[in-house]
Amino acid sequence: SAVISQKPSRDICQRGTSLTIQCQVDSQVTMMFWYRQQPGQSLTLIATANQGSEATYESGFVIDKFPISRPNLTFSTLTVSNMSPEDSSIYLCSVSRATGNTIYFGEGSWLTVV
Amino acid sequence: DAKTTQPNSMESNEEEPVHLPCNHSTISGTDYIHWYRQLPSQGPEYVIHGLTSNVNNRMASLAIAEDRKSSTLILHRATLRDAAVYYCILHKGSSGTYKYIFGTGTRLKVLA
Numbered sequence: 001s002a003v004i005s006q007k008p009s010r011d012i013c014q015r016g017t018s019l020t021i022q023c024q025v026d027s028q029v030t031m032m033f034w035y036r037q038q039p040g041q042s043l044t045l046i047a048t049a050n051q052g053s054e055a056t057y058e059s060g061f062v063i064d065k066f067p068i069s070r071p072n073l074t075f076s077t078l079t080v081s082n083m084s085p086e087d088s089s090i091y092l093c094s095v096s097r098a099t100g101n102t103i104y105f106g107e108g109s110w111l112t113v114v
Numbered sequence: 115d116a117k118t119t120q121p122n123s124m125e126s127n128e129e130e131p132v133h134l135p136c137n138h139s140t141i142s143g144t145d146y147i148h149w150y151r152q153l154p155s156q157g158p159e160y161v162i163h164g165l166t167s168n169v170n171n172r173m174a175s176l177a178i179a180e181d182r183k184s185s186t187l188i189l190h191r192a193t194l195r196d197a198a199v200y201y202c203i204l205h206k207g208s209s210g211t212y213k214y215i216f217g218t219g220t221r222l223k224v225l226a
Contacts, residue, residue: 043216105157
């Protein structure tokens with residue numbers, strides 16, 4: 001298993017501002033992913049965070065809006081830029097120790113934009 | 115990516131078995147069948163996975179059809195703590211870049 005810590009766990013943000021969410025894992029992992037879960041909906045994959053290179057974004061998500069960093073094998077950040085109320089969601093970090101293995105999720109960061 | 119189809123919701127009585135179905139008619143030979151569940155206010159957690167043979171663990175059993183176009187997650191005795199959204203996901207087990215794509219899932223309600 002993996003212990004994943006996300007910060008902040010919850011925040012209320014003003015429209016037009018940006019917020020950076022941190023994901024810290026207790027040990028090195030191969031894969032790190034960022035998901036969004038809008039109220040009452042399933043999870044949508046935003047991007048795969050690649051260590052030492054640019055993240056791989058899914059259709060509908062762009063780097064300017066959701067810049068991602070992954071400086072090492074245990075840490076990643078997701079920034080939600082120029083927020084609007086439509087960005088109010090839970091943002092979840094997930095990891096896997098090896099390709100093809102089980103993935104583990106953090107508790108999520110609950111973001112409300114007002 | 116191959117897709118899965120699950121009922122939106124199901125109900126079960128406490129202490130009774132629950133069979134959660136999943137259709138994946140476009141599954142490929144290298145796709146593993148994974149099940150995750152999401153309890154209220156938590157991130158998803160792993161339940162079970164398999165490739166061709168039926169699988170059992172302490173949480174559940176996974177029954178996979180012979181043609182692999184469908185599978186069923188079996189909770190042998192549902193408890194109130196099993197109330198969650200259950201996701202069936204196809205995932206490639208081969209090396210290289212991969213990802214988990216979540217469908218709509220089945221919301222399980224357990225009645226006391």
